[in-house]
Amino acid sequence: MKLSKIVANRQSWVLGGLFCVTLGASYALSLWHPLEHMPHSGISHTLAEFLFSFAVCFTVAGFAAMAWQYAYMRRQFSKQRRAHREAMELAQHDALTGLPNRRKFEEVFPAMTSSIKVGHYRGIMMLDVDGFKPINDVYGHAFGDNLLKSFAERLAAAVGPDGLVARLGGDEFAIVTPELADKSEAAGIARRILTKIQESFELGARKVSVGTGIGITIFPDDGYSATELLRRADIALYRAKTSGRSSFRFFEVDMDASILHRTLLEQRLRAAIKKNEVQAHYQPILDLTNQTIVGFEALARWNDRDFGQVAPKQFIPIAEDCGIITDLTEHLLRAACKVAKTWPDHMCLNFNISPVQLQDTTLPLKVISILSETGLAPDRLVLEITETSLLKNPMSAKTILEQLTAARISIALDDFGTGHSSLSYLRDFPIQKVKIDKSFTLKMNEDKESAAIVEAILILADGLNIDVVAEGIEQPEILQKLNSQGCHYGQGFLFGAAKSAEGITTLLQNELPDNETVPEGAQPSSDISPLFSDQKKTAI
Structure with missing residues (x-):
C-alpha cells in the first residue's frame, strides 16, 4: 500500500x-x-x-x-x-547469480573510476562462457543455471572484493578490476580468471569443462563512459574468440575499423543473398586413372560492387555468426542442383555443409525438398562435412547423416587428416568418401611425413571400401604418385579452377585439354577456397 x-x-x-x-x-x-x-x-x-x-x-x-x-x-x-x-x-541485481546487473554496473562505475589515484587505472573486461549453449541444450536449463552460478562465483573469487563482477545477460559477464598501478596488471587478472575457469565444474554427478574469452579495455585510456568501454571490450572479446579458445585480448584502435568493416560486409551480404548475387562456381573432380570428369564441387563466389571479390573465408564466417547461413546454403544448393541436373547423369555434385547446419534436425527435409524441387537424383548429390562439425553434438549429427544416407545421399568427410582427426568417425558415422586435405597433397614431393599420411589414408580407405578424393593436385608428379598409390579421384589447379555454370557448360561440350595446367610459379588463390573456409572449419 x-x-x-x-x-x-x-x-x-x-x-x-x-x-x-x-x-x-x-x-x-x-x-x-x-x-x-x-x-x-x-x-x-x-x-x-x-x-x-x-x-x-x-x-x-x-x-x-x-x-x-x-x-x-x-x-x-x-x-x-x-x-x-x-x-x-x-x-x-541478477536474480540467478546475485551479481549486479547492467543497470547497477553503469550506476556504480562513475564512483569506482572517479576515486582512483592519478596515474592509476581500472580494467574493464567482457567475457562469456564458451560452449554454453550446447551444454544447456544437452543437460537442461537447470544444469545450465547451476553452471552460470558456479562460473560467477569463480569470477568473483578471481577479481576480489575491490573489483566488480556483473552479469549483463545470458552467459555474458562484465568486470571492473581493482585499481591498477600499471596497465599490464590487467593481463595478470585475466590469466588468473582463465586459470580458474579452465578447472572442471563438478555439478552433481556430472563434470563439465568450459572455456572463456576475455576482451579488455583500460580506463581512462580507452574511454570514460561505461557504455563506450563495454562496447570496445566486446570488440576485443570477439578478437579473442577468433584467436582461439580461452584467450584474452586488449582493445586496439584498429579493431573499431575492423568491426565497422565487418558490419558493413554483413549488411551487404544480407542484401546480396536476397538479390541472388552470391553465386556458385564449380571445380571439376576427375577420375585420375583416365582423367575424365566425374563431378564438380560447388564453391561460393561473391563479387560486391564496392568490396570487390570477397573471399569465402571472409563472408562465410559472417553468415554463420549472424544466422543467415541457412538462407545462403539453401539458395546455393538450389541453384547448384538446377545446374547439376543439366550435366550427364554419371556426374555428381559435391556441396559443403556448414557445421552450424549439421546441428539442424530439419536439414534432411530441407535437402530432400530441394532435390525434389530441382529434379536432381539424390544419388548424384554428395554432401561434404568436416571432422570438427561432428564434435558439437555427435549423436544429433549421426542421426542427421543417417537420415541423409537413407535418402541415397552420399556423405564425404572433407579435409581428412586435419583438425580433430579420428578413425572412429569412419566407423561410427555413415561416411562413403574422404577427401585428403590439400595441405598434405601439396607437400607430397618434399615432405616425407605428408607423403606417408597420404599413403596411410589411401590404405585405410581401401580396407574400409571408402572412396578417396585428393585435393590440391597442381603438379603432374603429384598426380603420377597418387595414381601409383591407388587414389582414384582428385581435384586441383592441374585440372582447372572453379568456373561459372556457363563455363562448365562450355567445358562439358568440349574435350578437356590435356595441357590445361596452372602457369609455372602460380600460387593457389582464394578463388578455389571451399564454400566453408579452412580457417572457419578448424575454429569450430
Missing part, C-alpha cells in the same frame, strides 16, 4: 482521536473548578466526579488512539521503505 493511501485511510482515526482529546480535556477543565467548591457529599458531587472521570478517560482514549495510529503509520512507513530498498536491490 502506498504511503498516501496509508495516511488517507488513517486520517479519520487521527482526527477522531484529536477530537476526543480536545473535547475531553475541555470538559474535564470545565468540571474541575466547580468540583473543588462542591460539597463532598450528595448526588451532585458524585455525578460531577463521574463526569470528570469520564472526560479524563475520554481524553486518555483520544491520546491512546493517536499514539496507536502514529505507531502504526511509522511501522507502515518502515515497511514501505524496506520494500522499496528490496525492490531496488532486485532491479539492480
Whole structure:
C-alpha cells in the first residue's frame, strides 16, 4: 500500500482521536473548578466526579488512539521503505547469480573510476562462457543455471572484493578490476580468471569443462563512459574468440575499423543473398586413372560492387555468426542442383555443409525438398562435412547423416587428416568418401611425413571400401604418385579452377585439354577456397 493511501485511510482515526482529546480535556477543565467548591457529599458531587472521570478517560482514549495510529503509520512507513530498498536491490541485481546487473554496473562505475589515484587505472573486461549453449541444450536449463552460478562465483573469487563482477545477460559477464598501478596488471587478472575457469565444474554427478574469452579495455585510456568501454571490450572479446579458445585480448584502435568493416560486409551480404548475387562456381573432380570428369564441387563466389571479390573465408564466417547461413546454403544448393541436373547423369555434385547446419534436425527435409524441387537424383548429390562439425553434438549429427544416407545421399568427410582427426568417425558415422586435405597433397614431393599420411589414408580407405578424393593436385608428379598409390579421384589447379555454370557448360561440350595446367610459379588463390573456409572449419 502506498504511503498516501496509508495516511488517507488513517486520517479519520487521527482526527477522531484529536477530537476526543480536545473535547475531553475541555470538559474535564470545565468540571474541575466547580468540583473543588462542591460539597463532598450528595448526588451532585458524585455525578460531577463521574463526569470528570469520564472526560479524563475520554481524553486518555483520544491520546491512546493517536499514539496507536502514529505507531502504526511509522511501522507502515518502515515497511514501505524496506520494500522499496528490496525492490531496488532486485532491479539492480541478477536474480540467478546475485551479481549486479547492467543497470547497477553503469550506476556504480562513475564512483569506482572517479576515486582512483592519478596515474592509476581500472580494467574493464567482457567475457562469456564458451560452449554454453550446447551444454544447456544437452543437460537442461537447470544444469545450465547451476553452471552460470558456479562460473560467477569463480569470477568473483578471481577479481576480489575491490573489483566488480556483473552479469549483463545470458552467459555474458562484465568486470571492473581493482585499481591498477600499471596497465599490464590487467593481463595478470585475466590469466588468473582463465586459470580458474579452465578447472572442471563438478555439478552433481556430472563434470563439465568450459572455456572463456576475455576482451579488455583500460580506463581512462580507452574511454570514460561505461557504455563506450563495454562496447570496445566486446570488440576485443570477439578478437579473442577468433584467436582461439580461452584467450584474452586488449582493445586496439584498429579493431573499431575492423568491426565497422565487418558490419558493413554483413549488411551487404544480407542484401546480396536476397538479390541472388552470391553465386556458385564449380571445380571439376576427375577420375585420375583416365582423367575424365566425374563431378564438380560447388564453391561460393561473391563479387560486391564496392568490396570487390570477397573471399569465402571472409563472408562465410559472417553468415554463420549472424544466422543467415541457412538462407545462403539453401539458395546455393538450389541453384547448384538446377545446374547439376543439366550435366550427364554419371556426374555428381559435391556441396559443403556448414557445421552450424549439421546441428539442424530439419536439414534432411530441407535437402530432400530441394532435390525434389530441382529434379536432381539424390544419388548424384554428395554432401561434404568436416571432422570438427561432428564434435558439437555427435549423436544429433549421426542421426542427421543417417537420415541423409537413407535418402541415397552420399556423405564425404572433407579435409581428412586435419583438425580433430579420428578413425572412429569412419566407423561410427555413415561416411562413403574422404577427401585428403590439400595441405598434405601439396607437400607430397618434399615432405616425407605428408607423403606417408597420404599413403596411410589411401590404405585405410581401401580396407574400409571408402572412396578417396585428393585435393590440391597442381603438379603432374603429384598426380603420377597418387595414381601409383591407388587414389582414384582428385581435384586441383592441374585440372582447372572453379568456373561459372556457363563455363562448365562450355567445358562439358568440349574435350578437356590435356595441357590445361596452372602457369609455372602460380600460387593457389582464394578463388578455389571451399564454400566453408579452412580457417572457419578448424575454429569450430
